[in-house]
Amino acid sequence: MKEIKTIEFKDDILYLIDQRKLPITYEIFQCETYKEVDFAIKDMVVRGAPAIGATAAYGVVLAAKEFLNNSKDEFFKNMEEALDLLNKSRPTAVNLMWAIRRMRNLIEENKELSVNDIYEKIRIEADNIFNEDIQTNKQMGKHGNEVIPEKATILTHCNTGALATAGFGTALGVVREAFYTGKDIFVYADETRPRLQGGRLTAWELRQEEIPSKLIADNVAATLIRDGKIDVILVGADRIALNGDTANKIGTFMLSVVAKAYNVPFYIVAPTTTIDFDIETGEEIEIEERGSEEVTHIENVRIAPEGMDVFNPAFDVTPSENITGIITEKGIVRPPYRENILKLK
Numbered sequence: 001m002k003e004i005k006t007i008e009f010k011d012d013i014l015y016l017i018d019q020r021k022l023p024i025t026y027e028i029f030q031c032e033t034y035k036e037v038d039f040a041i042k043d044m045v046v047r048g049a050p051a052i053g054a055t056a057a058y059g060v061v062l063a064a065k066e067f068l069n070n071s072k073d074e075f076f077k078n079m080e081e082a083l084d085l086l087n088k089s090r091p092t093a094v095n096l097m098w099a100i101r102r103m104r105n106l107i108e109e110n111k112e113l114s115v116n117d118i119y120e121k122i123r124i125e126a127d128n129i130f131n132e133d134i135q136t137n138k139q140m141g142k143h144g145n146e147v148i149p150e151k152a153t154i155l156t157h158c159n160t161g162a163l164a165t166a167g168f169g170t171a172l173g174v175v176r177e178a179f180y181t182g183k184d185i186f187v188y189a190d191e192t193r194p195r196l197q198g199g200r201l202t203a204w205e206l207r208q209e210e211i212p213s214k215l216i217a218d219n220v221a222a223t224l225i226r227d228g229k230i231d232v233i234l235v236g237a238d239r240i241a242l243n244g245d246t247a248n249k250i251g252t253f254m255l256s257v258v259a260k261a262y263n264v265p266f267y268i269v270a271p272t273t274t275i276d277f278d279i280e281t282g283e284e285i286e287i288e289e290r291g292s293e294e295v296t297h298i299e300n301v302r303i304a305p306e307g308m309d310v311f312n313p314a315f316d317v318t319p320s321e322n323i324t325g326i327i328t329e330k331g332i333v334r335p336p337y338r339e340n341i342l343k344l345k
């Protein structure tokens with residue numbers, strides 16, 4: 001399996017594969033300050049819920065490094081500002097808020113230590129978040145592989161691979177596991193307008209490992225499902241409510257409706273860090289709206305008329321009744337979701 005270093009932290013510099021540039025060029029984006037990390041998340045240099053969480057954790061390390069010579073009072077005040085800024089860099093993926101909360105709690109619990117010692121703890125915790133995510137993804141791969149037939153055609157949406165996580169991937173991690181355990185699989189990857197995470201990133205990962213696959217325009221999926229060409233649909237998640245409602249990349253909801261109409265199993269693959277135990281239903285999930293240029297332009301070339309208004313939500317919510325199961329590192333959660341999700345807490 002080819003190693004993809006989506007996020008790498010070395011000598012107090014954060015190196016990110018610049019996902020805005022793939023697959024045309026492979027470039028590394030360097031962050032030396034937490035404000036650069038905030039920019040990288042906002043501008044989608046790095047994207048995908050678990051990847052954003054791990055990146056933000058390293059943003060906290062860079063903030064602590066920057067404030068190392070502060071008095072203790074100043075350090076805590078400046079760190080609080082940095083935590084707040086990073087927490088707001090994108091609104092929907094809860095892994096981001098989860099990682100920031102974990103860092104904030106760590107600082108809180110170690111207030112009596114020296115600033116240097118707190119910095120050390122923060123650095124170790126960021127590495128823990130990063131390493132745990134890879135392990136978690138591998139576990140999900142194993143559980144998810146149980147629902148993949150020996151010969152299967154799988155449909156995916158957005159990018160849920162190594163690029164969306166610290167490594168291996170969520171839904172694409174299940175694809176990897178099925179492929180490397182010798183299953184005869186074929187993948188259809190939705191291109192995923194408007195940012196084309198499927199066409200640019202999933203396709204890149206599938207080509208890297210030569211996993212048999214085809215790229216499709218989003219509008220093709222319903223025809224493939226109706227024609228009995230898809231055995232299982234695997235998608236990731238940005239936030240899961242207690243009742244199982246799931247926010248994921250825009251277009252996921254539409255896929256789930258077609259899947260339900262034609263009885264095709266529809267699985268969410270997500271770590272338990274994507275569950276928001278504080279919200280009851282998907283109605284409470286804030287859906288990010290992004291700039292109109294994502295729709296009016298492709299690679300800086302205008303494709304819509306000047307002055308045209310745009311509605312560009314980055315995510316939608318799939319109601320839990322459309323979801324066959326939620327594949328987590330702790331196993332596959334099935335209905336009744338509220339009861340079974342609470343067991344994961």
Ligand code: MRU
Nearest residue numbers: 047048049158160164236237249
């Ligand atoms: O806007 P993005 O590219 O950050 O959205 C990513 C997705 O919606 C993924 O499907 C989700 O984060 C799960 S990926 C492990």
